[in-house]
Amino acid sequence: MSDSSSLPPVRLHPEAELARDALSTPLLSRATRLARWAGPDTRVDAGGGLVEEQLPAAAEALGLSGDDAAAYASEAWRVAVDTGLVEIVDEEAGTVGTGAELALLTGGSPQDVLGVWLAALETVIADACVPDLDDLVDAIDTGGEIDFSSLDWDPEAEAEFLDGVLGNLYLLTASEDGPGDAPVPLPALAASMIVPSDMGEPTNDVLEQVSDAMMRLDDQFRVLAPVGLVDYRPVDEALMADADADADAEAEAEAAEGTSAAVDETDVSRYGMVRLTPLGLYGLRSRLLEAGFEAPAVGDLADKGADALLDGTATFPQVAARAETEMWLARRESLAAARELLAAARGLDAGAPLRRLRCQQALSLLGAEAEPALREVLDDPELGGLARVWLTEAGFSDVPAPSQDLVFWLTVDTVAAQLAAEGNSDELRALVEGLAAQHGGFFAAAWRVDHPATADVLEAMGRLHPDKRIAKEARKAAFKARSQQGG
Structure with a gap:
C-alpha cells in the first residue's frame, strides 16, 4: 500500500445494515450458536479450545458434517472465546460460562454488534497468517515441538504482507478510477505487492513470485471469506493441478497486468476473484484508523463547520x-x-x-x-x-x-486551485491554452497581479503551454512576479 497516511474517502453503508450483515456472517453466527450451546458440562483445554471429545457435539449443534466439521466447530469456538461471547470461568477445571458480549448481539446497538465483529475479524486475520495445518504437522520435531525454522515462516513478515494486500484492496475499492464494487483478479492483487510500478515486462523470477503470492492469498482469502470480509471465488483446482503449464504462466502474467485481449473474463476468473464487501470496507477502515492512517468516510464532515x-x-x-x-x-x-x-x-x-x-x-x-x-x-x-x-x-x-484587476486576480486564483486539485492535468493544460489565446497581453499584465500564487501560476503556465514562444513569455512573467514579490 502507499506510504501516504491519507486515503481516499469511502462510502460506508449504514451501521444498522452493516450490523445485520455481521450477524449473518457464517463465522460469527456459528460462534454465537456455540456460545448459546455451551453449558456446565462444556470443557476446554489449557488454551481455551474445546476438548477434542466435545468437537463432534459442537459440530452437530452447528449442523455441520463431513471431514471438516470438527475444524469449523473449533474455529467458531475460538472466535466465541476471543470475542467474549464465551468466558473461561475456571482455567484449572476448564469450565466456561456465557460471556458479557453475547447479550450485545441481541440487545446492543449496531455499534456494539460491529465491535464484536471487529474482534472476530482480528482473530481470523491472525489465523490467516498461520501456515497450513498440514505444514504445521510436518514441522513437528521428535520432541513434539513445532520447528518453525523448517516452515520458512516469518510471522511478522506474513502479517505485514497480508496487511499490505488488504490495504491495496481497500485502495482499489475506494479509488474513483478503481473497480469499485467489481471483483479484483487475484493475480492483479498479488502483482500489486510484487511487481515494481516502473517495471515493464515482468521477468520469469517476478512472475514466479506472483504465482507463489497468489497461492498464499488463495489460502488466506478462503479463511477470510467466512467472517464476511470478502466475497471470494477461489483459484480453480484444475489450474493448481497443472500450475507449471506454459499457457497458465502466460495467462497469469496477462491477468496480473489487468488487461489482455487473449484472456477473456472467464479465464481470468479461474485464477481467483476477490471483492471487499461493504462490511469488509467498514472493517478495514476501522483497522486503518487504529493504525494511524487518515481514512475518511463520506459524511464525516456533515456536522462540522x-x-x-x-x-x-x-x-x-x-x-x-x-x-x-x-x-x-x-x-x-x-x-x-x-x-x-x-x-x-x-x-x-x-x-x-x-x-x-x-x-x-x-x-x-x-x-x-x-x-x-x-x-x-x-x-x-x-x-x-x-x-x-x-x-x-x-x-x-x-x-x-x-474590474480588470479582479478578472486577473480571479484567473490566477482559479489556476492555482486547479494546480492544487489536479496537478498538471489535461484539463488544466486546456485552460492555460485558452487563457493565452483569449488575451494577447495576458502575461504582460498577469505578473503584476497581487496574489501570493501569481509566480507559481505563471511558472506552471510556462511548463504546460505547448507553444515554446508563449511558454517563454510565461516564464519571463513568472520571473518578474518573483522579483516584484521580493523572492
Whole structure:
C-alpha cells in the first residue's frame, strides 16, 4: 500500500445494515450458536479450545458434517472465546460460562454488534497468517515441538504482507478510477505487492513470485471469506493441478497486468476473484484508523463547520467531494450555509485557492435563496469574482461588471486551485491554452497581479503551454512576479 497516511474517502453503508450483515456472517453466527450451546458440562483445554471429545457435539449443534466439521466447530469456538461471547470461568477445571458480549448481539446497538465483529475479524486475520495445518504437522520435531525454522515462516513478515494486500484492496475499492464494487483478479492483487510500478515486462523470477503470492492469498482469502470480509471465488483446482503449464504462466502474467485481449473474463476468473464487501470496507477502515492512517468516510464532515468542510474535501476526488458537500448542505438552511461557506473561503494562505474552488462548487448546489449572501461579498477582493460568476450563472440581473484587476486576480486564483486539485492535468493544460489565446497581453499584465500564487501560476503556465514562444513569455512573467514579490 502507499506510504501516504491519507486515503481516499469511502462510502460506508449504514451501521444498522452493516450490523445485520455481521450477524449473518457464517463465522460469527456459528460462534454465537456455540456460545448459546455451551453449558456446565462444556470443557476446554489449557488454551481455551474445546476438548477434542466435545468437537463432534459442537459440530452437530452447528449442523455441520463431513471431514471438516470438527475444524469449523473449533474455529467458531475460538472466535466465541476471543470475542467474549464465551468466558473461561475456571482455567484449572476448564469450565466456561456465557460471556458479557453475547447479550450485545441481541440487545446492543449496531455499534456494539460491529465491535464484536471487529474482534472476530482480528482473530481470523491472525489465523490467516498461520501456515497450513498440514505444514504445521510436518514441522513437528521428535520432541513434539513445532520447528518453525523448517516452515520458512516469518510471522511478522506474513502479517505485514497480508496487511499490505488488504490495504491495496481497500485502495482499489475506494479509488474513483478503481473497480469499485467489481471483483479484483487475484493475480492483479498479488502483482500489486510484487511487481515494481516502473517495471515493464515482468521477468520469469517476478512472475514466479506472483504465482507463489497468489497461492498464499488463495489460502488466506478462503479463511477470510467466512467472517464476511470478502466475497471470494477461489483459484480453480484444475489450474493448481497443472500450475507449471506454459499457457497458465502466460495467462497469469496477462491477468496480473489487468488487461489482455487473449484472456477473456472467464479465464481470468479461474485464477481467483476477490471483492471487499461493504462490511469488509467498514472493517478495514476501522483497522486503518487504529493504525494511524487518515481514512475518511463520506459524511464525516456533515456536522462540522464550513472551514472543516472546505479543508477536508480539498483533496477529495470530485464525486466524493460533491457527495460530502451535499450531506453538509442538507443539514443547513441555504442562506446561512452560503454565508458560512463564503466566510470560510477567505484567506491568502497556500490552501485558500482550493478552498475557494470547493466553496464555488458547494454554492453551485444552492438555489436562489442564497443570492443575498453572494451580493454581500461583491466588493470583497477575494470573493467578489466568484460571487459575480455565481450570480451570472444563476441568471440574476444587475450584476456589476468586474474590474480588470479582479478578472486577473480571479484567473490566477482559479489556476492555482486547479494546480492544487489536479496537478498538471489535461484539463488544466486546456485552460492555460485558452487563457493565452483569449488575451494577447495576458502575461504582460498577469505578473503584476497581487496574489501570493501569481509566480507559481505563471511558472506552471510556462511548463504546460505547448507553444515554446508563449511558454517563454510565461516564464519571463513568472520571473518578474518573483522579483516584484521580493523572492
